[in-house]
Amino acid sequence: MDLTLSPSEATFREEVRGFIRDRLPTEIRERLSKGHAGRKQDIVAWQRILHERGWAAPHWPKEYGGAGLGTAERLILVEELQRAAAPQPLPFNVAMLGPVLLRFGTEEQKKFFLPKLARLDLWFCQGFSEPDSGSDLASLRTKAVRDGDEYVVDGQKIWTTSAHHADWIFALVRTEQAARKQDGISFLLIDMKTPGVSVRPIVSIDGQHHLNEVFFDKVRVPVANLVGEEGRGWDCAKYLLASERTNIASIGLCWERLGYAHELAEKVQQGGKRLIDDAKVRTELAMLGAEVRALELTNWRFLLDPEINRKKPGFASVLKVKGSETMQELTTLIARLAGPAGLERRDGEGPDALHPLAAALPRYFFFRAATIYGGSSEVQKDILAKTLLG
DSSP, rough: OOOOOOOHHHHHHHHHHHHHHHOOOOHHHHHHHOOOOOHHHHHHHHHHHHHHHTTSTTTOOOGTTTTOHHHHHHHHHHHHHTTTTTTOOOOIIIIIIIIHHHOOOOOHHHHHHHHHHHHTSOEEEEEOOOBBBSSSSGGGEEEEEEETTEEEEEEEEOOOOTTTTOSSEEOOOOOOOOOSSTEEEEEEEEEETTOOOOOOOOOOTTOOOOOEEEEEEEEEGGGGEEEEETTHHHHHHHHHHHHTTTTTTOOOHHHHHHHHHHHHHHOOETEEEGGGGGHHHHHHHHHHHHHHEEEHHHHHHHOOOHHHHHHHHHHHHHHHHHHHHHHHHHHHHHHHHGGGGGGOOOOOOOOGGGGGTTTHHHHHGGGGGGGTTTHHHHHHHHHHHHHHHH
């Protein structure tokens, strides 16, 4: 596929690059370019800057704070943000809950929540997975019992990313038992400050606190916080999982990490010689460059060709599998190039915490989970076997 942009698309790319160059705070760019995770204040600050331009939720209608961008422009925007090591707009707000509210929400819910989601005045997290309900999400057991104008929620969610930062959680709960397990599930919006909600941290293998357990003990939730119809929350969940596929392959992030690998290879020396002068290192970089380019072409073809979307809906799994595997290969190479310095851990927020190699190993560990979160590779391959191979 020819990736030559139209004149308007090329102009838009230059506009995005100029905006990022002028508005992205230097401190945030430096932290993320060295592989450090974005802090809450970084994500909030940058999303509000994007919101001023309408780019925090670019695919939303303008009346709700979006820009109404088409698929190609959205793809360009996402790639350029990732290439620049800029924080991404909070996906739970913009890519997940927002589209669900636009499709299933009441007018009152849209008016109250959407502006706050776009500007990140409210930080949402996702309450889907449970200790015994991960890949088989429909087997969830967190229940909500109707009591007048409220639901009483009891149960537990796990692997809840950024729940310790969140103001609210959108959760799947079982409101009735049904013959088909996908039925009887409802989609609720729950204020995390409600009595009975508690959060327990999970420290992952990279030594960071991204994940949590969330417990609900007789939590009372207004019926007005139900999204869609009672017992039809599975429709909301399927729409949420399918509505945002622009970023599934993380193309821009792959290019950004490949550029960082080149930078390390030129700086790091072994035996008095730069690593980039090693033919084996250059070969690995070239091969990964070819992989990222092939992934980029496939991503554009999938997103811009309506026939692929219509005839092969499971094709998105190709992007998820290949994108996550490519990112693992890139972070593995970066960890190897960093060598012993990549093992170094530094605490604090000052300049010494920004050692150019010190974040190599934590990011390597973080992306070990890339083939699990968002749908494990095993599940994705099962989808491919059924939908593409029959």
